[in-house]
Amino acid sequence: MLLGKIEKRLAEAEFEHGREAGSTLLIAVSKVQPNERVKGVLEQGHRCFGENRVQEAASKWPEFRQQFADIDLHLIGPLQSNKVRQAMELFDSIHSLDRPKLAQTLARIAQELGKCPDIFIQVNTGKELQKAGLMPEDTDNFVADCIKLDLPIKGLMCIPPFHEPAMPHFKNLSNMAKRNGLLGLSMGMSSDFEDAIRYGATHVRVGSAIFGDRVYEAKQ
Numbered sequence: 494m495l496l497g498k499i500e501k502r503l504a505e506a507e508f509e510h511g512r513e514a515g516s517t518l519l520i521a522v523s524k525v526q527p528n529e530r531v532k533g534v535l536e537q538g539h540r541c542f543g544e545n546r547v548q549e550a551a552s553k554w555p556e557f558r559q560q561f562a563d564i565d566l567h568l569i570g571p572l573q574s575n576k577v578r579q580a581m582e583l584f585d586s587i588h589s590l591d592r593p594k595l596a597q598t599l600a601r602i603a604q605e606l607g608k609c610p611d612i613f614i615q616v617n618t619g620k621e622l623q624k625a626g627l628m629p630e631d632t633d634n635f636v637a638d639c640i641k642l643d644l645p646i647k648g649l650m651c652i653p654p655f656h657e658p659a660m661p662h663f664k665n666l667s668n669m670a671k672r673n674g675l676l677g678l679s680m681g682m683s684s685d686f687e688d689a690i691r692y693g694a695t696h697v698r699v700g701s702a703i704f705g706d707r708v709y710e711a712k713q
């Protein structure tokens with residue numbers, strides 16, 4: 494049972510690094526996984542999941558929500574402006590706020606809906622050109638602007654560069670959150686979630702280690 498193994502490793506990492514037991518939320522990243530596998534994890538009692546595409550999430554989660562109570566669904570991938578309303582209706586948390594225009598759109602639609610998912614601001618800690626997220630030097634001002642817009646900012650999120658050690662990025666993100674008075678830290682994936690817990694992750698996003706490898710269908 495892979496879920497049980499990961500839960501055990503998570504608890505051990507919390508203990509080893511002096512973190513309070515249960516202070517790290519395990520987001521099971523179910524993108525691309527067949528519904529059977531997702532259902533298997535739901536049947537083991539897990540309720541917290543992550544998806545990186547609004548469309549894909551919309552095609553499977555409303556039905557799972559009818560079958561299983563208390564599902565906690567997180568958007569961890571990029572959000573286009575024209576999908577904001579749908580995302581806000583579908584997800585309990587959004588981890589990918591990465592630009593001023595999107596902050597304004599979220600704030601406007603939150604007013605209309607009278608509710609808003611918890612929001613994480615994505616920071617491009619590695620300053621990679623192809624990657625989404627605020628530049629680290631712009632992050633403090635952006636956090637302040639989002640709070641002025643009344644957005645429920647929970648914390649910061651990062652995806653460290655693939656070919657670098659992740660720990661300096663985790664440390665950096667943790668410092669940025671601290672100096673902005675934010676408690677949430679969404680960082681760490683299958684290969685490095687224990688390191689992320691060491692640096693204070695409150696949300697780890699673990700996919701393949703729970704579900705097995707993602708099998709992408711060949712593009713035509």
Ligand SMILES: *Cc1c(COP(=O)(O)O)cnc(C)c1O
Binds near residue numbers: 684698699701
């Ligand atoms: C896919 C994905 C993950 C999970 O990746 P694994 O290596 O399978 O654990 C985590 N975070 C984001 C943003 C992702 O897109």
